[in-house]
Amino acid sequence: MVSCSVLINRIRKSLVLDWVDFASHTSSHGIPRAYESEGIRRKLWLLLFFSCLTCFCFQAYWIIEKFNKNDIIVGVEIKFEQIKFPAVTVCNINPYKNSLARQSSAIKSALESFELAIDRSSHRVPDEDISVRTRRWTNENLVIEPSYVYCTSDENGYYSPSSDDQSMKCICLHYTNENLYWNCEPSNDFSLKKCSNCRFGLCEKSNIGSAPCLCAQNFCVQTIDFQKVYARWPLTIKEQKCPSLFSNSTSNEFCYCVVPENSNTNSYCARRDDWAIAGCHTCDWWGRCQRSYSLHPQDHCICDDELNCFAIQMTSSNYRPRRELAEEEKTKSIVVRQSNKQRIYERILSHYEGLLAVYSRCSCTKSSGCNALKEKDRASNSSTCLCFYNKKNDQIWPCYPEVEWKERKCTKCSTFGDCSFADNQNTAKVDCFCAMPIRMCVRIESPEGNTTDLSDRIVNFWDIQPSTTVSPVQKKKQDREKAYGYAGVTDPIALKTKAMENIIFAVDQLQESEKWAISYNKSDFIVKCSFNGKECHVDTDFHAYLDPTYGACFTYTASKFDNNTNERAGPAYGLRLEVFLNVTEYLPTTEAAGVRLTVHSHEEQPFPDTLGYSAPTGFVSSFGIRLKSMTRKSAPYGDCIEEGKDEDFIYLDKQYSTEGCQRSCIQRHLALSCGCGDPRFPQYRVTKNCPVDDPVKRNCIKEQISYAMRNSKEIGCRCRQPCRQDVYSVSYSASRWPAVPGDQTGCPQGMAPQHCLMYKREQGAMIEVFFEQLNYESLMESEAYGWSNLLSDFGGQLGLWMGVSVITIMELAILICDAVFTVLRCGRRRERKFSGKRSISSLRYSISKPSF
Numbered sequence: 001m002v003s004c005s006v007l008i009n010r011i012r013k014s015l016v017l018d019w020v021d022f023a024s025h026t027s028s029h030g031i032p033r034a035y036e037s038e039g040i041r042r043k044l045w046l047l048l049f050f051s052c053l054t055c056f057c058f059q060a061y062w063i064i065e066k067f068n069k070n071d072i073i074v075g076v077e078i079k080f081e082q083i084k085f086p087a088v089t090v091c092n093i094n095p096y097k098n099s100l101a102r103q104s105s106a107i108k109s110a111l112e113s114f115e116l117a118i119d120r121s122s123h124r125v126p127d128e129d130i131s132v133r134t135r136r137w138t139n140e141n142l143v144i145e146p147s148y149v150y151c152t153s154d155e156n157g158y159y160s161p162s163s164d165d166q167s168m169k170c171i172c173l174h175y176t177n178e179n180l181y182w183n184c185e186p187s188n189d190f191s192l193k194k195c196s197n198c199r200f201g202l203c204e205k206s207n208i209g210s211a212p213c214l215c216a217q218n219f220c221v222q223t224i225d226f227q228k229v230y231a232r233w234p235l236t237i238k239e240q241k242c243p244s245l246f247s248n249s250t251s252n253e254f255c256y257c258v259v260p261e262n263s264n265t266n267s268y269c270a271r272r273d274d275w276a277i278a279g280c281h282t283c284d285w286w287g288r289c290q291r292s293y294s295l296h297p298q299d300h301c302i303c304d305d306e307l308n309c310f311a312i313q314m315t316s317s318n319y320r321p322r323r324e325l326a327e328e329e330k331t332k333s334i335v336v337r338q339s340n341k342q343r344i345y346e347r348i349l350s351h352y353e354g355l356l357a358v359y360s361r362c363s364c365t366k367s368s369g370c371n372a373l374k375e376k377d378r379a380s381n382s383s384t385c386l387c388f389y390n391k392k393n394d395q396i397w398p399c400y401p402e403v404e405w406k407e408r409k410c411t412k413c414s415t416f417g418d419c420s421f422a423d424n425q426n427t428a429k430v431d432c433f434c435a436m437p438i439r440m441c442v443r444i445e446s447p448e449g450n451t452t453d454l455s456d457r458i459v460n461f462w463d464i465q466p467s468t469t470v471s472p473v474q475k476k477k478q479d480r481e482k483a484y485g486y487a488g489v490t491d492p493i494a495l496k497t498k499a500m501e502n503i504i505f506a507v508d509q510l511q512e513s514e515k516w517a518i519s520y521n522k523s524d525f526i527v528k529c530s531f532n533g534k535e536c537h538v539d540t541d542f543h544a545y546l547d548p549t550y551g552a553c554f555t556y557t558a559s560k561f562d563n564n565t566n567e568r569a570g571p572a573y574g575l576r577l578e579v580f581l582n583v584t585e586y587l588p589t590t591e592a593a594g595v596r597l598t599v600h601s602h603e604e605q606p607f608p609d610t611l612g613y614s615a616p617t618g619f620v621s622s623f624g625i626r627l628k629s630m631t632r633k634s635a636p637y638g639d640c641i642e643e644g645k646d647e648d649f650i651y652l653d654k655q656y657s658t659e660g661c662q663r664s665c666i667q668r669h670l671a672l673s674c675g676c677g678d679p680r681f682p683q684y685r686v687t688k689n690c691p692v693d694d695p696v697k698r699n700c701i702k703e704q705i706s707y708a709m710r711n712s713k714e715i716g717c718r719c720r721q722p723c724r725q726d727v728y729s730v731s732y733s734a735s736r737w738p739a740v741p742g743d744q745t746g747c748p749q750g751m752a753p754q755h756c757l758m759y760k761r762e763q764g765a766m767i768e769v770f771f772e773q774l775n776y777e778s779l780m781e782s783e784a785y786g787w788s789n790l791l792s793d794f795g796g797q798l799g800l801w802m803g804v805s806v807i808t809i810m811e812l813a814i815l816i817c818d819a820v821f822t823v824l825r826c827g828r829r830r831e832r833k834f835s836g837k838r839s840i841s842s843l844r845y846s847i848s849k850p851s852f
Helices: 004-025 030-036 040-068 105-121 127-135 472-484 492-508 512-517 658-674 695-710 753-763 787-802 806-824 836-848
Strands: 072-079 087-092 144-153 159-161 168-175 181-186 191-199 202-205 211-216 219-222 226-231 235-243 250-260 268-271 276-281 288-292 299-303 309-314 333-337 355-365 369-372 383-390 395-400 405-410 430-435 440-443 526-531 542-547 551-556 575-580 594-600 613-616 619-631 724-736 764-771 776-783
Touching: 004 030, 004 806, 030 040, 040 787, 087 575, 105 472, 105 492, 144 181, 144 219, 159 168, 159 181, 191 219, 202 211, 211 226, 226 235, 235 268, 235 309, 276 309, 288 299, 355 395, 355 440, 369 383, 369 395, 383 430, 405 440, 472 492, 472 695, 512 542, 594 619, 594 724, 594 764, 613 619, 613 724, 613 764, 658 695, 753 764
Parallel strands: 619 764, 619 776
Antiparallel strands: 072 776, 087 551, 087 594, 144 159, 144 168, 168 181, 191 202, 191 211, 202 219, 211 219, 226 309, 226 333, 235 250, 250 268, 276 288, 276 299, 288 309, 299 309, 355 369, 355 383, 383 395, 405 430, 430 440, 526 575, 542 551, 575 764, 594 613, 619 724
């Protein structure tokens, strides 16, 4: 049995022999020298060896540090390959048509408040009169017009406005400056008729009348889609049955015929529906004119589809008959279509919780009608009149002298107290009291016995005068004005900026179909289009979408599906568009006339508000583009992201982009902080956007956006660059367009060349988007110091300081293996046979060494 001490000595001797074998045979230069030397020479070799080892360790540390930095380099290469044409998005700088947008009460209210703020800033209206101006209107200035709303019917068949857009479509009476709706009937019950004896917009149906109106049975209201006009001397316009084309008889259709007065010349006739009001110029002595498309036409005309135009004189906008007209002049009047409008039906809450007829102190004048007076405003010369009192908003209005009120029977009344005016008293059974000028009625109690005194059934307003507490409707109106944010702002530019923001909020409350209805149509906006010198198809090559800032925008996508590429560089082989901007329909908040354009890849969401370029009317705007294809390295070398879309990304069908990520992050923060989103961005999940008339939420959005921009990391915003991205750099130039008269394309038929030139310069623009060169710049990130560099530098340092190679490393590995086997075999090992030649040479070297 071998003792432990003997075993340990055996292992130690074996390990020494292994080390001696390594030291005498290794390819490393320093170790054999130190082993074979003796005395001071050995110590010097050992000192040198460890010094080099220390230097190598320092160098190895810096090499590893350099490797761990994960530095990158950017390789730039110009590639001459086939380039796919990018997506090009064009928008009208004016988002919505003025005439159609004002049909929405939310947009109309925002625009009217803006116009009032402009008047205040220019000191055209004193500040103390602002509230009076918006609240007090004389009865003579109150014009009733038809309003297109959604409505519901109760069990009694009474129709009232509704906030549900799936309800029935109705036409209601509506004051132009107040949110007051009554006498609602289904829109299918109304038809266009001729009326006479119009007052406040209400008319009587008449076969010989000339005022245009919408009638449901005997109930008629003037419409703003048509206007009464008069022929200008020496012309006379008459309505008669159209002459037949195949015989001397007449047809069943009606025509308007124009003929010089007291002349035997033949009249010019056209179907009644073919005439429309238009601007004109160059009218001759006989009243024959040329149609004008200028923003400021010289005259007004009526023109038919053949562009035959004749001079007219317009009536006032409220259609009141002019008393000074002689009877013979009245025969010259006709009703002509003013414009073709697509009606927008609105969702409206009922404003009535109780409507009463009350006696009130009034100030009545012949010119301004009656206005109710407050208790402190009572004057000695005030009289008593009858008014409508709305208990919901404490409003006492409108008012009329008692003689213009009449006790009648109504067919049906709502639970709020308002009733439908009945022409036929035989079928009506409900007692009501009506203001005859506006045909508005309220329910009253039936008389008891033979009592006919109205004072017992109609209360005095001064007996039930409400407290000074602000009513819900009045508070809502005050909140809306506060939400608009015009208070204290006097600079017109700042007011327009705020107004544009308010319009975005107001439009967001509309349905998708309503937004499209007030926007520009694709075929009307894009007049001509060519790509690569060939005609393109507007209907199929452009994709339309709604942008919150610019309304309807149109993206050229044909190059994505057809793989269209440019044959050559330059404007002639790019995308060329002629657009019609319809400047006459611009909103008052739009500051410039032109096109907003942005160039982007097909998968990215366009952002014309922040990443777009503007092109003015009357110019050829040339946008030369160059492609930069960027490939970035992901972690740990860079900070890009391969796929950044998550469930919070609000642009669902688009590719990830940094701008989209930032907007998604802000919208998510607003939804969580304010309970609603910003209408300038798409909705965040199921959270709706904030309303236009809520000052608390509007202020919350303002504050939280400012906070989010300053503290993006705190709210969890980390928007990284995509690893692959195509970036288009744009250069811009412009020249006057059209150059000279002569090109009649795009102008209405029959327009003179010079007028066509002015028409295009005022209403149109030419857009060119093209590649400046048919090559692109490839920017590719790569690792600056990789594994190959690390191994190369590491091996170089080992060879420099230690004389170590791969063979040396293998020798060291063999030494470790021998040592392990020696320990495992308890020091028993095979005796090594060294070469005698090696031993003799070593001995001779040892003998010949000089001693110190």
